[in-house]
Amino acid sequence: MAASPSTARAINDRHALRLLQDEGPLTAAQLKTLTGLSRPTVADLVERLRGSGLVHVVGEAGAERRGPNAKLYGIVADRAHLAALDVRTHSVSVTVADLLGATLAEASAPVGEDGGTGPAVEKAVTLLERTAKEAGADRLHTLTVGAPGLVDPAGGELRDSAKLPAWHRRLVAVLQERLPARVLVENETNLAAVAELRAGAARDREDFVLLWLGQGVGAAVVLGGRLRRGASGGAGEIGFLPVPGTSGLPSATGxxxxxxxxACLAAVEALALDHGLDPASALASGHGPFLDALARRLALGAAAVASVLDPGCVVLAGDTGHRGGAALAARVEAELALLSPLRTEVRATALGDTAVLRGALLVSRDAAQDELFP
Incomplete structure (x- = not known):
């Protein structure tokens, strides 16, 4: 069944907007070539998009003759302002960007519960509002919050957890009350995986697992180029995986x-002390015996992932993955080859500490564009 004229226009408009987003400003002639549409159809869609406030003239193509086809059209970047918030146990970081994802302002601040849940929440919200004002964003369109803990895939809410700071759970509700914006929340490990998939260490892979190695331990599963959250949002809760060499077995409550x-940060620091190293610099020291011992530990979790999912690639992220870099990744890959017959490449994060914010900003941009683009 043929598409209706209105459906066809919407498809053509969205295609043109994606091209303008990916390729940058284009002339009508370039849009005609890239879309395969007729000259009159391209002229109509350009005027339609200009009328909607999504596209404007940004200049002229120097190599072309002057005239309608020489004008360069680009997306109106300030049509919507986006934000990303990375919520850690004792701090928050925020980035505010335009519709194309260009950073306009960013800030970080320590946040704790010493003064109570209310003041901690207020400090985080104030940081966001101040950064948005600095960016010239009078009104945010979409905000994505990245936080540790499970996110309900049905309602998109941060699920209650005994070990999650109380201000984390309260923060999302306050943001939704105070901001005239769409507020999304996603697990920090999942956001890091989104960023590594689209702009980092896994941009050439459709299947991979990201191991988050920080104060907490988790994993994000990407198969077929899509993030897989599981039935309850708990896909990748690898910290609960029973492995040899521990004090016992995990439970439903811990x-x-x-x-x-x-593999948590405290365990890595304790291992460094066992090897006579300063925990703050052990991962960067190049100390072979320490890195070998750590790699053997990490390979246990990676082997379980490889055996069940066969992702072909594991990305080491979080503080340990970032500071351990390529040297640690190579050792984990070698140890993993001894434990599993499945060939699995191990890579270090390419985005380091910025991965969660980058992923949150990508999610905000996608959500805003889905709503604004016809």
Whole structure:
């Protein structure tokens, strides 16, 4: 069944907008070539998009004759302002950007519950509002919050957890009350995986697993180029994975005894001390015995992932993955080859500490464009 004229126009408009987003400003002639549409159809869609406030003239193509086809058209970047908030246990970081994802302002601040949940929430919200004002964003269109913990895939809410700071859960509700914006929330590990998929270490892969190695331990699963969250949003809760070498078994109420016990930041620091190293610099020291011992631990979790999912690639992220870099990734890959018959490449994060914010900003941009683009 042929598409209706209105449906066809919407498809053509969205195609043109995606080209302008990916390729930058284009002339009508270039849009005609890239879309395969007729000259009159391109002229109509350009005027339609200009009338909607999504596209404007940004200049002229120097090599072409002057005239309608010489004008360069681009997306109106300030048509919507976006924000990303990375919520950690003791801090928050925020980035405000335009519709094309260009950063306009960013800031970070320590946040704790010493003064109570209310003041902690207020400090985080104030930081966001101040940064948005600095960026010239009178009104945010979409904000994505990245936080540790499970996110309900049905309602998109941060699920209650005994080990999650109370201000984390309250923060999302306050943001939704105070901001005239769409507020989304996503697990920090999932956001890091989105960023690595589209702009980082896994941009040439459709299948991979990201291991988040920080104060907490988690994983994000990407198969067929899509993030997989699981039935309850818990796909990748690898900290609960039973592994050898721990004090016991994990339980429904705690991951002590699971892979978390071997791979969390506190465990890595303790391992460094066992090797006579300063925990703050051990990962960058190049100390072979320490890195080998850590790689053997990390390979246990990676082997479980490889055996079940066969992703072909594992990305080491979080503080340990970032600071360990290529040297640690190579050792984990070698250890993994001894534990699994499945060939699995191990890579270090390419985005480091910025991965969560980058992923959150990508999610905000996608959500805003889905709503604004016809």
């Amino acid at each position: 991951c002590d005894g699971g892979f978390h016990e071997l």
